[in-house]
Amino acid sequence: MKKYEELDITDSFMFAKVMSNKDLCKTMLEQILNIKIREIKYLDYEDTIQISLGSKGVRLDIYVEDDENTVFNLEMQTTKYEELPKRSRYYQDIIDLNLIEKGEAYDILNTSYVIFICTFDFFKSNKSMYEFENICINKPELKLNDGTHKIFLNTKEDRSGISKELKLLLDYFDGKEPESKLAKKIDQKVFEAKRNDQWRREYMSYQMELNQQYRNGKEEGRKEGIDDMSKLIKMLISENKYE
Structure with a gap:
């Protein structure tokens, strides 16, 4: 577990806090999508969206809407989960x-x-950006136009086909020194965030919650293992009684 002082922009907690700055978030969306956004607002989902009682909640890093009611969900990913495409579907x-x-x-x-x-x-595939829309398989030029877009940015590999500003932003996310105006502003906010006592306390509480969930999961797994072993022993005893 990282100490709060060790966090950087690629840590989800820090990313969410820094991107809570409306100007930074709006500018980053503009650079990623190569569009102009007049205004954004943060949607009130109380940190976790719970669709119905008993359903699985999901914590979104950044969830905003622009002045044309387009919704954007920004997520930082440092772990290569094989189910990442399905995760994007779930978030959608x-x-x-x-x-x-x-x-x-x-x-x-x-x-x-x-x-x-x-x-x-x-x-x-050596691309810095992969963008997906729903299209007709047997007629690729025909789009479904359902309004959904999924974008995977890659901080590694080739930088061709993207703007210089986005290139420098991805370089910064890849651990290089900030060179663009936006990257420098983000880095400054990271520096300031590390001195925010309230966020430090939130991070400690967040880690305590994760640790408790981990311990509960281990304990539940241990109990299930004991139950399974007990059933196996009873089965073997029962079989031996009739041999």
Whole structure:
């Protein structure tokens, strides 16, 4: 477990705190998507979106909406989970269900982007950006136009096909010194965040919660192992009684 002082921009907790700065978040979205955004607002989902009682909640790093009601979910990924594409699908579903629960009709669901900033090349195709939309398989030029977009940024490999500003931003996320104006601003916010006592306490509480969940999971697994072993022993005893 990292100490709070050891966190950098690629740690989800730090990323979420730094990107809570509206100007930085808006500028980064503009650079990633090569668009202009007039304004963004942070959607109130109380840190975790819970679709229904008993369902699995999901904690989103950054969940914002622009002045045209386009929804953006920004996530930092440093671990190469094999199910990452399905995770993007799950996040997309969570966003849609959350919008519907707030009263939106199916036919006016917002355009949405799920964006993963990965410190690895998940698709191993030497691209800095992979963007996915739903298209017709037997007619690729025909798009479904359902308003969903999934983007995987890669801090490694080739930098061709992206802007200089985005290149420098990815370099910074890859551990290099900040060179662009945006990267320097983000790095300054990281520096300031490490001196924020309230965020330090939040991080400690967050880690305590994760540790408790880990311990509970281990204990549950241990109990299940004991139960399974007990059943196996009883079965063997029962079989031996009739031999």
